[in-house]
Amino acid sequence: MSTIGFVGLGIMGGPMAGHLVQAGHDVTGYDHSPAGVEKLKAAGGNAAGSAAEAVRDKDIVITMLPQDEHVRDVFGTVLEHAAPGTLYIDFSTVTPATSEWTAAEGKKKNLRVLDAPVSGGEPGAVNGTLSIMVGGAEADFDAAEAVFDAVGKTIALVGPNGAGQVVKAANQLVVGGIYALVSEAILLMENLGADAAKGLDVLAGGLAGSKILDLKRKSMLERSFQPGFRIDLHHKDMGIILAAARQAEVSIPMGALTAQLIAAARAMGHGSLDHSALLLVAEALSGKERA
Template sequence: MRHQRGGGLVSRTVAFIGLGHMGGPMAANLAAAGHRVLGHDLVPEAVAEAAAAGVEPAASAAGAVAVADVVLTMLPAGGHVLGLYDEVLTAARPGTLFVDCSTIDVADARAAHERAVAAGMRAVDAPVSGGVVGAEAATLTLMAGGGEAEFAEARPLLEAMGKKAVHCGGPGAGQAAKICNNMILGISMIAVSEAFVLGESLGLSHQALYDVASTASGQCWALSVNCPVPGPVPTSPANRDYRPGFAASLMAKDLGLAANAVRQGQVNAELGLRAAELYAAYAERAGDTEDFSGIVRTVRNQSGGTP
């Protein structure tokens, strides 16, 4: 963020590529913070929705990048990020800062960083945690990897999209933090789901278990914010027939990335690998239509209960 004399803020021109369920609200929050945001997506409906929230539609990614101070991307996978970089790096002005908020493999994040630097640009990987609700409310946590100077420049933009931005280290460190965090989350949600199904079999009400665990040693985000059973946390997806805040397919993707890193690093992470297997199977059925907390129904069904 630059400053005028007298302390007034001067907005940045941001090219935002990828206006889906996460990227659209994030771009809108940047526009609401006073930045000029040029948005591009392959889905016309996503562009139209972002435009209604103050994002200027861009006819092409390269056209948006050509006039941008900062390029933000929110894309499905590493191949998409690398392909886009190959397409637009030659269109960017020298020294443009590229900030990738996608969740991708650490190796792909480092490759994207290398390509940006080789083209005379600067780069930060900054995946997010908080789901669609966090993207809409600008309460995301962003985990950044890259140089300190690049992070310092990106930070005001990151903080316009979230409540906390953490510099985790060099290139790829943001992605490393993201997959470690989501491995904790996936394992936790399975544990909470199994505990509720066990409680059901023992005649324990959902509310009673929640009242105990939420103030005892079992307290965790998967319980207190995204509780997998209806009732105790009215805002959790369980009260909306598991309509996704964070889809099962996305959790399966993230745990798959974590599992690949576990194998490559020869880490003994039995629960992480098993969680990846369980969510991969669950996502084959639920896909993008159910929240990842809906795995409680799989646990219940396989335990002989009503799904």
């Protein structure tokens, strides 16, 4: 078992760190929020007073942070305080450019670097069933196996450093598009006299089936948008997707439209809701808002 420094104990990082403790690792965590640190302590982990204290003298350093600037800031601390040979795993969703930068800067300090963004939202983090898409060297991927097995279910090395972020962008592109189309399908059925609940059951069992229909059709019909993954975060991810498409000189018209719908949801005040709340945007565009 490894000594692990874990920075970022929020809605995703907290449960993930807890799973690592349960797997027998010696985990020391840090977060700006005392609540996250206290939860880790209650789960059997150790508290650090700073990011530097969390990463110093550890076999593995992990970050799970909201945005690129946070990763770049904390990685500066990692570069300064982590020992040569330390394995650094970034579970954050950021731009491929940031992951490529951490790999290049880490190499100068003899750090082994993996970008490993995840999919599955809060339920996946809580249940230890995340999908993990990893960019980096195969030897480093193999060295991280015990960490990935503790927090995830579907795990794949998808290419060199930065490739994990590319695949995560593709994931968010598809997820956003499916939510938008399911929202329109619900409105179509509800407003033309069909039983939308039974209709979605049929769709879920056919070629239109998806994990989103499996997990979210009931809550969407009930207009229950308790966040598993917030609109605010998906809005950030759509910015990453559009920038990546521009870099690759790839046209993604459906992705651009989805990005606008998610931006509209945020502008309408739904940023703190689950991304299935795209249904509220579809309703508003059709003049079908509910009281």
